[in-house]
Amino acid sequence: MRTTFFVLIAAALVMVSAAFNPAVAQGQPVRSGNPETMAPARPDSGDWIRVGYDDDGDGRIDRFEYLHRLDLESARLSSMQRQEMAGVSPRDPGKMREADIAELNTVTGRVDDLKRVVLVGMEDEHQLAKIRTADGRIARVDLGPAVNLRGFDIRPGDTITVHGTRGTINDKAMLMASRIDAGSDTLSVGWPYDRQLSRYSGEILGVRTAPFRNRSVPEQVFARVLLDQGGVTTVNLGPTHMLPNMSPGELRGKQISFLAHPARIGNRVALVAEELRIDGRTFQVDWTMAGVSRPEGSISRVQ
Incomplete structure (x- = not known):
């Protein structure tokens, strides 16, 4: 599970905790009124910062812990460097989300495996493919109804690019193709009925x-x-x-x-x-x- 690290609000959390909870301001252990949810005790040194984590990505803080300010600064700088390497400004997280979506909606790589399956609620067999990307990842792709691929020869070992939307089949993440590029040929995947x-x-x-x-x-x-x-x-x-x-x-x-x-x-x-x-x-x-x-x-x- 990916964890979102709320670095920018860490200092604010400490100030709010101190303002509303005298125990924090005095360096005493902090305990929740609910015995089942225990807040971590704050170290005595002023070099420790309280940090919140959003574990499920719902925008709410799920847990807290204290990190030394030097470790926190090191993590913040490392995160900024990763964003710069990805060509994304750390001050513009919206661009990062768009880049992630664009990456997931387009896959380029070598076809490792092809198989036809019958899906519930679908008339025709669908052609599924496993595509190995340049960095070694395996992407599962639904190329659409097999009948639509007649005359568009795709074989294991071919390099193709698939554009589409994200979906799931049998609880597995899948890219649902809308366009396939293979060499100089392009196929718009026709889903005349079952796509809706x-x-x-x-x-x-x-x-x-x-x-x-x-x-x-x-x-x-x-x-x-x-x-x-x-x-x-x-x-x-x-x-x-x-x-x-x-x-x-x-x-x-x-x-x-x-x-x-x-x-x-x-x-x-x-x-x-x-x-x-x-x-x-x-x-x-x-x-x-x-x-x-x-x-x-x-x-x-x-x-």
């Missing part, structure tokens, strides 16, 4: 069914869901006859988790489910078996 999938969860507030003007499209179930992350959304749960062993009315009040993508239905935007989890059971919404294509464009519903 997101996971949602919440409580079903109400359910209704709706027919469509196109009679070949079966009646479908729409639910209003109070999302755990806040807000209320409308979700197309799929054709009525494909609900998992329950009527639409039985869904009201149940907790639901679903994988979905946005689509415009009439003049409104709703989510279209691909996977449902209700009462501890997971169901795939098989739009192909329903005899219709996935609602992705504009579809008209009978009002």
Whole structure:
């Protein structure tokens, strides 16, 4: 876990501690009112400085300790030198964050390994790669649906550059490719459908069914869901006859988790489910078996 070192506020912490806690000003041990969280005793010498650490990066100080001022100054100078070597001003931490993000969103190196996997909620197999960078690190990359890579020959040993966004697959950090550069060739990774999938969860507030003007499209179930992350959304749960062993009315009040993508239905935007989890059971919404294509464009519903 990376620890953020609050060097710049160390002196201020000492002054605040002295102002609000006479024991600190007198060089006496400091103890928290909670016996389970004991603050470290301050050494008697005035050469020691109280330093706070943010262990989880949430902007709050999680613990304190005392460091000798010479050690603290040495650490501060070392940190400044590292920032200068990285081309980042120590007075502009925002640039450091941007540099870190840019580094994580682009990977250049040699392809060590390639394999295809089937991912939950995705139609096509995805091509995963392990890329060894110049400094010896291994980066895991999702190159996108394998079908999109036809005619773009990538083999182990090739040197490529991948641009994309950060994500996770099976709890492993992964770069999700949006563009691949290999030699003089460039491929924009097309994720026409599965790239927009997101996971949602919440409580079903109400359910209704709706027919469509196109009679070949079966009646479908729409639910209003109070999302755990806040807000209320409308979700197309799929054709009525494909609900998992329950009527639409039985869904009201149940907790639901679903994988979905946005689509415009009439003049409104709703989510279209691909996977449902209700009462501890997971169901795939098989739009192909329903005899219709996935609602992705504009579809008209009978009002």
